[in-house]
Amino acid sequence: MARRRFGKVRKLPSGRHQASFIGPNGQRQNAPHTFRTRGDADRWLVKVEADISRGTWLDEKLGLELFGVYAKAYLHENPDVGRRWEETCLRNMRLHMVELLDKPLVSITAPVVRSWHAKAQAGKGGKTSIAQSYRFLRAVMNQAKRDGAILTNPCTIKGAGSEGSKERGIANVTEVSALVDNITPRYRAAVLLAAWCGLRRGEIIGLAVVDLNLEASEVWVRRNHVELLETAESFDKDPKTDAGKRPVSIPPHLRPYLVEHLEKWAGDTWLFMGRDGRRMRGNAVYQAFVRARDKVGVTVTFHDLRHTGQTLAASTGATLADLKKRLGHSSTAAANRYMHAVDGRDKEVAEQLSKLAARGNAVALPRTIVVKH
Numbered sequence: 001m002a003r004r005r006f007g008k009v010r011k012l013p014s015g016r017h018q019a020s021f022i023g024p025n026g027q028r029q030n031a032p033h034t035f036r037t038r039g040d041a042d043r044w045l046v047k048v049e050a051d052i053s054r055g056t057w058l059d060e061k062l063g064l065e066l067f068g069v070y071a072k073a074y075l076h077e078n079p080d081v082g083r084r085w086e087e088t089c090l091r092n093m094r095l096h097m098v099e100l101l102d103k104p105l106v107s108i109t110a111p112v113v114r115s116w117h118a119k120a121q122a123g124k125g126g127k128t129s130i131a132q133s134y135r136f137l138r139a140v141m142n143q144a145k146r147d148g149a150i151l152t153n154p155c156t157i158k159g160a161g162s163e164g165s166k167e168r169g170i171a172n173v174t175e176v177s178a179l180v181d182n183i184t185p186r187y188r189a190a191v192l193l194a195a196w197c198g199l200r201r202g203e204i205i206g207l208a209v210v211d212l213n214l215e216a217s218e219v220w221v222r223r224n225h226v227e228l229l230e231t232a233e234s235f236d237k238d239p240k241t242d243a244g245k246r247p248v249s250i251p252p253h254l255r256p257y258l259v260e261h262l263e264k265w266a267g268d269t270w271l272f273m274g275r276d277g278r279r280m281r282g283n284a285v286y287q288a289f290v291r292a293r294d295k296v297g298v299t300v301t302f303h304d305l306r307h308t309g310q311t312l313a314a315s316t317g318a319t320l321a322d323l324k325k326r327l328g329h330s331s332t333a334a335a336n337r338y339m340h341a342v343d344g345r346d347k348e349v350a351e352q353l354s355k356l357a358a359r360g361n362a363v364a365l366p367r368t369i370v371v372k373h
Contacts, residue, residue, distance in 0.1 A: 007045040009038055017041040021048060023059065024148060032060040058106075062149040067108060068093065068101030070149075071140045078143075082237070084226050091230065092133040096125050100137070105144050110154040113137070117157055128163050135161040169300040170308040171195065173357055180257070183292035189261040190272065190285050191292075193219065194302065196353055197248045198309035198327040201282050201302055202226060206236055207271040214258060217250045217350065221328060227282050234281070244328040249350035253357045316356060322346065 007021035016034040019041040023029040035041040051057035071093065075086045093101065099116055100108060120130045138155035145153050155161075171179065176195045180188050193199045193207075197219060206225035213220070222245055227234040239245055250258070267273040272280040289302045300308070310323055326346055 006049040009041040009045070011038070019045050021045060024052060024057065029059065029061070032064070056151060057148060058151060059148040062144075062147060063106035064104045065149070066101065067103050067105055067140070070105060070144065071101075071136075074140050074143055082226070083228060083233075083235070087228050087230060088132060089136045092129055092136065096120050096123075096129060096133045097137070105141075105149045108141065108150075108154055110156050113154045114157060117160055131161055131163045169298075169304050170311050171298055171300050171305065173312070175296060175298050175300075176305075176308065177357075178296045179289070179292050179298070182295045184288050185260075186265045186275070187285055187288040188257055189265075191289065191305065192254050192257055194305035195308050196251050196254055196312070196357075198306050198313070199248070200224070200306060201285060203239075203244075205272055205280055205282050205285070208269055209262070209266055209271050212258065212262070212271060214250075214255060214262075217252065217255070217347065218247050219250055220247050221245060225282065239328060241328070243324070246325065246328045247346070248326055249346040251350045251353035251357065253354040312353060312356060316353060 007019060009017050009019050011017055012034065014034075016036060017038050017040070018034050019031040020028055031041070031044055035044065048057060072090075075081050075089055081089075097116075099119075100112075103112070117130075117134060120133065125133075134155065134157070138153065138161060141150065141153045141155055144150045176191070179195075180191055183191055190201075190204050193204050194201070199219075199221065202224040203221045206221075206223040207219065208222075211220040211222060221239065223236045224239050224244070225234060225236055261271070265273060267277075267279075270279050272285075274280045274284055286302055293300065306327070310327060313323060313326060
């Protein structure tokens with residue numbers, strides 16, 4: 001009998017025949033079922049070879065794997081998935097994707113996705129978590145396509161993965177001052193660094209004492225502190241991009257507050273410490289901010305303070321390049337392109353911010369700003 005050019009067939013003790021071949025992934029693949037005759041197995045291998053040559057071959061066994069099992073493996077094995085995003089996806093699977101979990105990958109078609117998405121939109125889930133769920137589903141199905149489990153990605157709903165542009169509230173100068181006056185003193189520096197330097201909450205909690213250089217009027221963002229939502233686990237990680245690691249010039253009017261913070265509330269290593277002598281939790285800052293916000297009567301969130309800082313800096317005449325450098329809000333390529341534009345100008349921006357603070361509300365600022373994340 002002539003040796004097969006593609007694949008091989010062997011007779012099992014049961015009398016049936018098993019077909020196998022080396023797939024595009026370089027691994028031997030067995031047919032998902034056995035065959036009554038050798039001829040049936042040969043014909044199946046001929047079809048597989050043709051499908052591979054046309055680029056239409058699918059791994060039938062993998063295609064039958066349940067979405068829930070495959071999706072969890074994707075989260076566990078993908079080096080680009082961070083712990084916080086993994087936690088978010090697992091939570092969304094439990095809350096919003098239950099009807100997809102026990103479906104084989106090949107059965108998740110475009111109509112199935114549209115039906116699931118329509119039900120999710122009509123349910124009690126928030127728009128943000130539904131958009132996150134859709135993005136996660138699309139990413140998993142893209143991987144399934146690369147693995148040869150499906151031929152095309154069924155996630156084709158335009159805009160379903162986008163949360164859209166949000167109207168972000170901003171606080172004016174008087175409101176920022178009121179927040180600082182009404183918050184528990186231990187947390188004042190956090191509000192000031194967010195509102196006047198544009199730091200994120202995780203960047204603030206991640207600051208070490210050595211990152212604050214008052215002689216140079218500069219704070220260095222070197223890390224982001226991440227806190228998981230469903231456990232008490234927390235850890236430091238690098239900012240998402242090189243642009244995220246940055247020096248930020250401090251407006252001079254912040255200096256007295258920061259000096260007081262260093263003297264009274266900073267630790268030996270970390271700039272922000274809790275009442276219990278341990279590193280401060282981001283939620284503690286948030287709760288203190290909410291209490292102060294309620295007293296003042298403003299509706300901004302703590303993250304909105306970052307956008308307040310962006311708007312205040314823009315009102316001083318800072319350019320787009322200045323803002324991107326100051327806020328670390330660009331891709332690596334963009335950061336490299338803009339890096340030279342603001343060297344030496346960030347301190348000028350900080351000086352102008354203090355002048356703006358001294359004028360109070362003399363400069364009218366918009367109540368909202370539309371931002372894209």
